[in-house]
Amino acid sequence: MPKTIIEKVWDNHVVYEEEGKPDLLYIDLHLLHEVTSPQAFEGVRLAGRKLRRPDLHYATMDHNVPTKNLPTIQDPIARKQIETLQANCEEFGVELADMGHKNQGIVHIIGPELGLTQPGKTIVCGDSHTSTHGAFGAIAFGIGTSEVEHVMSTQTLWQARPKTMEIRVEGELGYGVEAKDIILAIIAKFGIDVGTGHIIEFTGDAIRNLTMEERMTVCNMSIEAGAKAGLISPDETTINYLRGRERVPQGEAFEEAAKQWLALATDEGATYDTTLTIHADEIEPIVTWGTNPSMGAGISSNVPKASDYTSTSDQEALKKALAYMDLEEGQPLTSIDIQHVFIGSCTNARISDLRTAAKVVEGRKVADGVRALIVPGSQQVKQQAEEEGLDKIFTDAGFEWRESGCSMCLAMNDDVVPAGERCASTSNRNFEGRQGAGSRTHLVSPAMAAAAAVAGHFVDVRDMMKEVQA
Amino acid sequence: MKPINIVESVITPLDRKNVDTDQIISKEFLKRIERTGFGQYLFYHWRFDENGNKRDDFVMNDPRFDDSRILVAHDNFGCGSSREHAPWSIQDYGFDVVIAPSFADIFHNNCFKNGILPIELPVEQVEELLEKGLADGTYSVKVDLENEQITGEDGVVYSFDIDPYNKKMLLNGWDEISITFQYEDYIQAYEEKNQA
Numbered sequence: 001m002p003k004t005i006i007e008k009v010w011d012n013h014v015v016y017e018e019e020g021k022p023d024l025l026y027i028d029l030h031l032l033h034e035v036t037s038p039q040a041f042e043g044v045r046l047a048g049r050k051l052r053r054p055d056l057h058y059a060t061m062d063h064n065v066p067t068k069n070l071p072t073i074q075d076p077i078a079r080k081q082i083e084t085l086q087a088n089c090e091e092f093g094v095e096l097a098d099m100g101h102k103n104q105g106i107v108h109i110i111g112p113e114l115g116l117t118q119p120g121k122t123i124v125c126g127d128s129h130t131s132t133h134g135a136f137g138a139i140a141f142g143i144g145t146s147e148v149e150h151v152m153s154t155q156t157l158w159q160a161r162p163k164t165m166e167i168r169v170e171g172e173l174g175y176g177v178e179a180k181d182i183i184l185a186i187i188a189k190f191g192i193d194v195g196t197g198h199i200i201e202f203t204g205d206a207i208r209n210l211t212m213e214e215r216m217t218v219c220n221m222s223i224e225a226g227a228k229a230g231l232i233s234p235d236e237t238t239i240n241y242l243r244g245r246e247r248v249p250q251g252e253a254f255e256e257a258a259k260q261w262l263a264l265a266t267d268e269g270a271t272y273d274t275t276l277t278i279h280a281d282e283i284e285p286i287v288t289w290g291t292n293p294s295m296g297a298g299i300s301s302n303v304p305k306a307s308d309y310t311s312t313s314d315q316e317a318l319k320k321a322l323a324y325m326d327l328e329e330g331q332p333l334t335s336i337d338i339q340h341v342f343i344g345s346c347t348n349a350r351i352s353d354l355r356t357a358a359k360v361v362e363g364r365k366v367a368d369g370v371r372a373l374i375v376p377g378s379q380q381v382k383q384q385a386e387e388e389g390l391d392k393i394f395t396d397a398g399f400e401w402r403e404s405g406c407s408m409c410l411a412m413n414d415d416v417v418p419a420g421e422r423c424a425s426t427s428n429r430n431f432e433g434r435q436g437a438g439s440r441t442h443l444v445s446p447a448m449a450a451a452a453a454v455a456g457h458f459v460d461v462r463d464m465m466k467e468v469q470a
Numbered sequence: 471m472k473p474i475n476i477v478e479s480v481i482t483p484l485d486r487k488n489v490d491t492d493q494i495i496s497k498e499f500l501k502r503i504e505r506t507g508f509g510q511y512l513f514y515h516w517r518f519d520e521n522g523n524k525r526d527d528f529v530m531n532d533p534r535f536d537d538s539r540i541l542v543a544h545d546n547f548g549c550g551s552s553r554e555h556a557p558w559s560i561q562d563y564g565f566d567v568v569i570a571p572s573f574a575d576i577f578h579n580n581c582f583k584n585g586i587l588p589i590e591l592p593v594e595q596v597e598e599l600l601e602k603g604l605a606d607g608t609y610s611v612k613v614d615l616e617n618e619q620i621t622g623e624d625g626v627v628y629s630f631d632i633d634p635y636n637k638k639m640l641l642n643g644w645d646e647i648s649i650t651f652q653y654e655d656y657i658q659a660y661e662e663k664n665q666a
Contacts (some may be wrong), residue, residue: 015656015657015658015660016524016653020635021635022635023651024653024656024657026657026660026661026664030657035501035553036552037631038494038503039503039504039505041552042503042505047647049647063500064501067479075501075599077501077502078501080501081501081502081503084503098544110626126552126554127551127552128551128552130552134510141576142552142576143552143576143579144553144557144576144580144583145505145554146554146580146581146583146584146646147579147580147583149647149649150646150650153647153651154650154651154657156650156657157654158635158646158650186539191551192488192546193488193545193546193549193574196546196572196574196575197575223550223576226546226549226575227573228575292488292490292549306532311609312543313487313544317488320486337538400556410492410551411497412497412498412500412501419520421491429490429550429551431490431493431550432492432493433492433493433494433496433515434492434497435496436522437496438515438520439516466577
């Protein structure tokens with residue numbers, strides 16, 4: 001019987017199954033960072049246990065780390081958390097890409113970069129954006145700290161088999177429309193909880209034509225659609241990205257592995273519990289106007305009106321969101337002024353994101369009154385960008401060029417948006433206070449963030465780029 | 471983990487949908503390396519204004535709900551970040567049960583690991599509970615996990631379903647890792663077969 005990649009990878013990892021119980025699933029790779037691991041290590045220590053397979057764990061520092069003036073951490077509580085991860089990795093024998101290490105970066109950026117992320121693996125991390133790794137055809141999902149401890153102790157997790165969902169993105173993306181716009185459009189169209197209880201496979205021509213980095217952006221925000229995980233069947237694009245990376249098999253062994261990886265792709269004729277379709281040509285660059293990622297619309301449209309909704313609870317949600325965001329019903333999205341721009345995060349801080357933003361910024365200046373930050377996703381991305389001279393383009397335009405980390409995506413470090421101010425952000429969440437208490441976040445693609453930095457308000461980046469071509 | 475079966479208290483009606491874990495516990499409180507003491511930070515920016523004063527318009531600041539152990543909210547409760555600090559703060563504040571029409575997966579899972587009972591009820595029933603909870607006075611219910619039933623003070627009975635595995639874990643307060651160690655042979659065999 002034809003199977004989806006979701007079923008194939010799941011079945012390959014079942015250690016034990018019994019009616020009335022979740023499956024006991026083997027975990028191939030556990031990624032760790034400083035924020036959600038200390039209590040798990042402490043649990044292992046208090047129980048007098050050790051890590052079953054320390055070789056299948058890889059740690060880095062990302063959430064808390066400062067992005068300037070390394071390695072000084074002013075905040076004593078944050079510093080303690082960082083020191084705790086260092087000590088725990090030492091004690092339990094976990095490899096750590098520490099601050100200042102060449103491999104340090106956002107955990108979901110460095111996994112793929114190093115080739116730790118591979119098709120067919122089960123990958124977990126105490127972070128919901130673990131879904132990013134699904135771009136390679138892995139089943140990758142975020143877990144809580146109790147489950148982190150469970151993986152540390154047993155290398156397994158009890159997991160109920162999720163339902164399967166296909167989201168087809170048909171057709172071809174228009175000029176200036178990015179992977180970020182695909183996933184924001186999907187969430188806006190189908191809702192913030194459409195994927196609850198499911199693993200989503202993204203399919204269709206528009207997905208096939210994406211690069212690996214773009215696929216990561218799409219899978220990254222599967223969690224914003226409520227999905228347990230999101231993935232894409234591996235193909236030649238996947239194989240070409242992985243070949244030669246540090247942690248993949250080399251030479252003949254790689255080609256052998258590649259054959260097995262490609263065989264994981266969903267079989268012709270396999271069926272899903274649910275299939276949804278969206279057409280790429282209906283997607284334009286998106287800006288979110290509200291306080292969850294489904295509250296977004298194309299740049300040519302307006303902030304919705306209460307009368308656009310039929311249910312009172314949706315109308316209430318709109319009013320609450322607009323009150324927080326200080327926006328008017330029916331206001332054009334292009335009329336929204338911004339004071340901050342953040343290009344970074346596990347969603348959009350890879351080299352291709354920085355190249356796209358640099359193309360928009362080159363020869364232009366950041367608007368007066370706008371503070372704009374570029375936070376590369378990893379030390380490797382930073383180095384590559386500097387080799388290409390992108391840092392120069394950004395700093396010439398008035399951007400700040402920073403060290404790698406999660407930074408202003410969740411503002412655990414010093415990179416904070418002040419209360420009442422607005423940020424065009426390439427990150428993944430626009431929840432109340434996400435970028436600082438009282439801050440207002442608008443999610444956009446890197447090109448749209450760059451264009452907003454230049455204009456001082458949201459603009460259609462396609463218009464801005466046309467001016468150049470003309 | 472503390473076992474849970476019968477919980478009887480006033481309900482706290484939080485009439486919001488898509489309550490995300492960033493609201494439940496804000497990032498500035500995630501730097502601590504302990505597992506306890508997060509209750510004081512629960513819904514911090516909804517409970518307190520920028521000067522640290524209680525906001526009168528937030529339901530949890532109403533003294534009627536001070537001794538509540540049951541939180542009732544709208545759809546998709548606990549969406550967003552996987553931070554287990556969210557259920558830690560809910561429990562530490564004093565809630566043992568959360569009732570909603572639906573929960574986000576990771577939050578839902580995290581509840582069971584901490585002895586919190588998340589109950590899904592049809593949206594009409596949740597709306598009814600919210601309405602009763604928001605009316606003058608208070609509305610008390612008795613949650614009975616063993617019998618999968620909620621009985622209101624007015625005698626109205628709501629039945630719920632819960633996955634049998636999670637039910638057993640909660641009723642017994644079992645530590646999942648100790649249980650998994652009983653499957654050691656299977657894990658070993660898997661590793662040998664797959665050369666993991």
